[in-house]
Amino acid sequence: MSILTLSGNGRPHKRPLWLYYDAIWGYVFIVPFLLVAAVFLIFPIAYSFYLSFRETWLYSNWFDQFADMRYVGFRNYVDLLRNPQFWWALVATFVYALLVIPTSIAASLALALFLNTRLPGYRALRSAFFLPHVFDVFVVGIIWLLLYNPQIGPFAEFFRWLGVEWFKKHGFVDNPYTILPSIAFAMVLKGMGFGMILFLTALNNIPDSIFEAAEIDGANARQKLFYVTIPLLRPMILFMSVTGLVGVLNAFAEFYAMTKATGGVAFQFLGATVQAARVSGFYLYQLFSDAFYGHAAAMSFILLLIGLVITWVNFRILGKEA
């Protein structure tokens, strides 16, 4: 390699000097990021881990809230695992993830395929579909609540026009059956433009020769889609399902907005009363805002564990060839 000459004197190294040089520059380039990450991400995680074994109590002085937290051992974790509301939060998150992640991947892909042609105005359409992604989730959620209103919202009126009176009577976010799908629907519509851009980028990177080869082999359009395009897009699908999972585990503002901060309509689960849209992110927020910092930290670590397991499974299934 001509680059070896950079090592200067040409002496044979077990490990060429330029590699050290390269490594030093590597560290130089990551230092700013790593510094910020260490202070504002890694330290907080370690600190939260410490907090997850402590808890505030009624008499915690606000001026010294953290020093005033008491050691409780594993009680925060045990409390959570024994609470049916926590289990419902997990189930609701899981259901929501199943509703939102595959749908948004499919919708994004479909949109990308539609707009991957020289359809007149394709550029404007791409931008138009992308635009809602950048809006504040909370604000969009509030508007959707207005749209889902059973009395004055256009959707209930639309379904009545179709002859379905059910929504007029039971609402969209007012019954435990349709609340999660309704929120998921709103969020898929909002986010599919972003996925579309990602898929367009990925499509862009697929060499044309592959499709030419497929055509020569006599593949029709459907075969090309399922046997060529989608397998080649697998890394992007993996990426989107992992980031989708991250998004779902963090999802909070949409639930806060679309349930008027209540957590949604109540129903019975494992003998306890739970609220249909109190997903893990919402649950966590409530713990946080009620100053149960220890419980909140413990819950985060349980969620992290679950997230890691799902991601690992994801990689096993989707990442085989990636």
Added chain:
Amino acid sequence: MANFANSTLATTRAYGRPMPKAWRYALSYAVLLPLLLLVHLPLLWMIITAFKAPGYGTKLEFIPRAGEAMYTLENFRQVFFDKDFPFYRFAWNSLVVATGCAVVTVAICTMAGYAFAKKRFPGRDLLFAGLITIMLVPGIIFMVPQYRLVLKFGWINTYLGMILPHTANIFGLFLLRQHIRGLPDSLLEAARVDGASEIGTFFRIVVPLSVPVMITLFLLTFVGQWSNFLWQLIVNTPDSPHLTLPVGLSLFQGQYQTEWEKMMAGACFSILPIAVLFTVAQRFFIQGLTAGSVKE
């Protein structure tokens, strides 16, 4: 470019032969345009409601009857000209914080992304995997420790405290690392052979080739911070000169009132600047990212 995707979806007849172009386009529009309307329904609804007179925001009516004042500018006037509501100050602060955060994020993510993509150093892959794992940690948990740190550093009521804690964006790092990894090594080697310094290589080769991704990250960070509410609320005391727009707008949500018309007028201010920004900037990044992904 060969055609593959133009004939992949909803564009084939049973025999597998492509449909005539006009039909294909018509079919595409028949699917896309209603969908587009649906996607933008919240935006339309917001704008219409923001112009409605008190009480009309909760009526499914759009055409005023004779002698009826259904639409008004009053809701906007209140946001703009209320003497107790320094709208422009809030907007300026939001702009500073969102821009600052986006610039720093892009800078450090590009540098680190380059290192993780193209440099070989001990611990690289382990470090990267570790950082990616952090993405799975629910975001709200960072709030309390970050707040303690900002207190410790004395950054309450400062732009620094509002900006810096959110700049280590791991998603951004991932995005840039993936992109830079795709750049051919030969380009970097060529630069080195030409005697370019490390810094020179970075600025002359890596940065120019990463502009679309950098702009994407810039805009995503910008909008994220533009609407960041909770952090900017707690890191500023209410008498801080650095309050941002979402915090200011939350003052509008009176104690018990739900005046949809005014809420939507407020919401316009959180959404429309972003919409304008994107309409202006989209060609730099949507086209940059997807350049060439048009098949005919």
Added chain:
Amino acid sequence: MLAKYACPKSAQGVVQQWRFIVLFAVAVCALSLAWADAESAREAKPVRLTLWQGFKFKEVSLLRENIAEFKTKWNAAHPDRPLEIIESQVPFFDMVQKLRSAALARQVPDIAFVDVNNMVQLIYGGVARPLDELPNFPAKSIDEFRARFVPGAFDSNVAVFKGKRHLYGIPAQTTTLALFYNKKRFREKAADLRAAGCDPERAPRDWDEFIRYAKVLTEPAKELYGFGMNGSFWFTMPFFNQYGAEFIRRDEKGNLRPAIPSPHALAALERKANFYLRDGIEAGAWRDGALDPDQGFKNNRYAMVLTGPWMIEDFRSAGLDFGVALIPRVPLGEAKRLGLVPPDATEDSPEAEKLTAGNVGGMNGVISTTCKDPDVALEFLLFFTSTPIQRRWAEEMGEIPVVLDAQKNLNLSRFPEVPTFIQQINTAKAFPAIPLANTFEPQIFNPEFSLVLQRRATPQQALERIARLLDERILKPVNEAEAIALKEFAEK
């Protein structure tokens, strides 16, 4: 190091002495500086008060006028202590969050106007200062001071903390619910109302009458309903209050115990739930996604709602023709059956007055434990709750005066509804001031009541579950913590 060994012992001693001298000199300088500082401070000690408030926009201007007025008054009387008040607005719903984080930064304001429901948190967090201990507290006892105020509004400020009963705030703004009725709808349906034996010129007086009115005003086909209600606990409090239902009691050992389920609580809950479930007069406004009562009332869809004085101006600006009346009473027969009134009581007997009851909302003025001039802060709160100022708030903003004195001789040409609210607030009762009470409404009561309204549980089942959860999640932890705390405080 070497030099040290080479040094003779005496020289080392000199070095140490020299250090001592320097230290002494520094200490003297510091002390004299501090003394000089104290001296100069005695000459003109400026008072700087920070104030956080969560008022609505249109109310803020009047508050600012009050502050300016107080400043002028104070500065004229105390030229040696020039006063400065730095006021800032905080989103009402985020006040507690802000105070919490400000406490960590030691930046708690000197005065804060906080939601009555959050008082206990501030007291237990060590943020609110006992006011009855201040030298310029204007009464001999808390109870003497209480006589000046609307009782329901005052009581949220008194709490037993660390075994001692203190006053931690002064009511700054108080609100309650009352019955709003749509006069236009009443007129439209006048003939039908008369046919049903109802007087269209006035609002119903008890719940039986209310149901008769509402049935006439309900036309489901046109999506018009007689009543729209909010299902949350705060909006259910008037029912519990008028039925005389208690939630929490102290047992003989002083421990907190749930006082439900009781026949009174059950009757109250059934009364409210049945508007929707049995009587069919309620629009389903309690649902999250539906038009809430205020919006529906504004649109002439719900003929009657329970809401507060904060909506008056909004309704008026929407061109609504409405009246305000007391919350309908418990029907006399039912009240006698439940023992709320003596068996010989009539509609006009004084006991029957108690069959309508309000609830309490609003804000209290709190002085923080970090405030350096609590006497001046208290002076301000007393000024703010003085009769002339409270009268202005009633006459210009339509607020309910917090002091009883200001309720008399008001000129309410702009807000003719206020007397009804005054009458209602004087019947109001606050929820017991216990810690964690802020979690009772969103996490315990509201979900269970929502089950009742969805026909997934009976009122009796709901009350039983509410009692169990109240005990498990609030009362037991509070009892435990109090036991530990009392032991610890005793040790100290």
